Amino acid sequence: MSDIDDTAAVSRLLSFGFRPGLTPPRNAEYATLVQRCHTEPAFAQRLHAAARGFDLTVVAVNARAGLVLGATAETHFAASVAEHITKPADRPIAALAHLAIAALAFYRPEDLDDEVHVGRVTVRHVDEMVEHATTELERRAIEAGDDDGVPADQPDLIQLWRYYQRRNPVGLTDDDRAHSKSRRAIIKRVAEYLTNNGMLRRASTENGGTYTTTARYQIQVRELAGQKMLGELAALGVTVAADGKPTFTTPEPQSSGTPDAASAPSADPGA
Incomplete structure (x- = not known):
């Protein structure tokens, strides 16, 4: 040619x-x-x-x-949380939702390299995962005597766990519709955004909405987010059962320091 x-x-x-x-x-x-x-x-x-x-x-x-x-930082094609979550007060919860969806869908590092792996996530399980992580961070802050709620070696948390806990997980309006400001409503919006951008597929309406992952999302998480992100919730006692549901345990205290907390993945054209 x-x-x-x-x-x-x-x-x-x-x-x-x-x-x-x-x-x-x-x-x-x-x-x-x-x-x-x-x-x-x-x-x-x-x-x-x-x-x-x-x-x-x-x-x-x-x-x-x-x-x-x-x-890249210069492109006009990048997507950000701000674009699909218009209210600034909702964006921290949305950022945590992005992280938790990736971590729940590909909890084992080998899942990211397995071309036949299809992750499965639900709105309810994503919320439960983040809630457990915030509760564990709160427990550690109390044990360490951090009055402001932020572990001394993790200033980037900026009391994010408290912010999440202050928001109701669910809520109903006068006509029994889900309240748009609830945690699970925001998680749902994040999941729908990923679906509309070819990262997830709708599977059912169970547990607030059930979704499966696509090959595009697997590649994005593997190449852009990295396996380190997916291992950070494990330090907070989060495990995933064979049926894809998160289970929680209290991890053994470390000899020194506080383990890294999960941080939200950066935005990309499809996430």
Whole structure:
């Protein structure tokens, strides 16, 4: 093919990458372009160069997920919590929801590398996971004598656990609809946002909403969030049973210091 044809093909592949609900198995042209990235090094180099022109990074080009793009600090294509959670008071809870959904869906590090693994999360279980983590942080702060509620070696928490606990997990309006300010309503909005961006799929309405993960989300979590994030809740006594439900124990105290607390993953074009 000519340089012009290759440029057009790369642009076409980028356009597919901006459509997170579309995957190569559902589109023959998309599948062909993905295959070219694996068989033609020059074509793959053109794709990376074109992505850099948009201040984006190519996270992966995968036969299941397609083109997965990541954001740089300069890009105008990055998504943030602020874009899908309009009220600033709700954003800390949404950030924790993003973290907990990833941690619950891929609790074991090997799940991130298992191409057949499909994570399953529910709104109720996400809320229970974060609530347990905040309760454990509170217990440790009390034991350490931190009057302000923030462990001395974790100033980034900024009493986030207290903020979460102050918000009702559920609430009903006068006509029995879920209150939009409740924790689970915010978690639901985060899950729906991930669904609309090709990261989750709706499975049922049980437990406030049940969702399964996609290959695109697995790649995003693995490449952009990292396995360290997924292990941090384990230090707070969170484990996941075979049925995907979180269970909680009180971990043994460490000999010195306080374990790192979970932090929210950074935003990217699809998260």
